[in-house]
Amino acid sequence: MSNNTYAIIGSGALGGFYGAKLQKAGLEVHFLLHNDYQYVLENGFIIKSKDGDFNLPQVNAYNNINKMPKCDVIIIGLKTTQNHLLAELIPPLLKENTVVLLLQNGLGAEPEIAKIVGEDRIIGGICRICSNKESSGYIHHSNGGLIRMGRYAINYQIAEINNKMRDINQNFEKAGVSVNLIEDLLLERWKKLVWNIPYNSLSVILNARTDEIMGDTNTRNLVAEIMEEVLEGAKSCQRQIPDSYIQEKLDYTDKLQPYSTSMKIDYERGRPLEIEGIIGNPLRMANKVGMKLPKIGMLYQQLKFLDARNIDKFSSKRKIT
Known part of the structure; x- marks a missing residue:
């Protein structure tokens, strides 16, 4: 298993929750924040979860993408209404083999992000979860948590599961998050x-x-x-x-x-x-x-x-x- 490093863009109900779970499991995680930056920098995250509550009093918090390190996996937890920002937010975090894990609702975001990083770097994640950000740094996870992950191929063609996906799967399983790897993202x-x-x-x-x-x-x-x-x-x-x-x-x-x-x-x-x-x-x-x-x-x-x-x-x- 590779201990991937993770960058979280959009550290709210989804990105904040999954990122916190990964950090709790011992993985290196870096969180990009906006309005919540100062609070999370000083106080960390509080997670109320059906699977067990926990606190992370110290996290790697940033309000400037250029101060974050390049990471192995970039998790996109932003609302799709903010995807116009990704052309500036993703490139500073890319290493040679970095992949982008898109944890967003809806359909059609992958082809747009492929214009930034190429389709071979993109993994789509469909989250079966009920999670809300109640206040700054405070996330309430009430149901579910499973992620179904599939690689994006041009025009949403069937795409085989690869070793990078298996590595990410093992990281999430270590964090207590169930993942199903799939071939048909569409x-x-x-x-x-x-x-x-x-x-x-x-x-x-x-x-x-x-x-x-x-x-x-x-x-x-x-x-x-x-x-x-x-x-x-x-x-x-x-x-x-x-x-x-x-x-x-x-x-x-x-x-x-x-x-x-x-x-x-x-x-x-x-x-x-x-x-x-x-x-x-x-x-x-x-x-x-x-x-x-x-x-x-x-x-x-x-x-x-x-x-x-x-x-x-x-x-x-x-x-x-």
């Missing part, structure tokens, strides 16, 4: 969208937690109908997801504790929503091959309106204060 991204598209979208549009959405017959049925469209979208991209997967995701959500999606939290805090990565890009990918997804298209239009109005509202408040 299929896994569409499978994650089966949950992400309906629940993230409806949580904002309806101002509701997952338990509230599932507790009403009308919205529960709507979720299932949207999931059916996601399966059609995947099929248009030559990826088959069985119909039984819909019931599997409904049953999973029934068992969740009341949960506010990441998009709902972003909306409540006046942050830009990950509309393009989670909804727009899959919608366009399906439309490109002639597949119409009318319910998902309606969600997209509603969220674009709400997002723009919400950003204007919060911008006005910030100007006043």
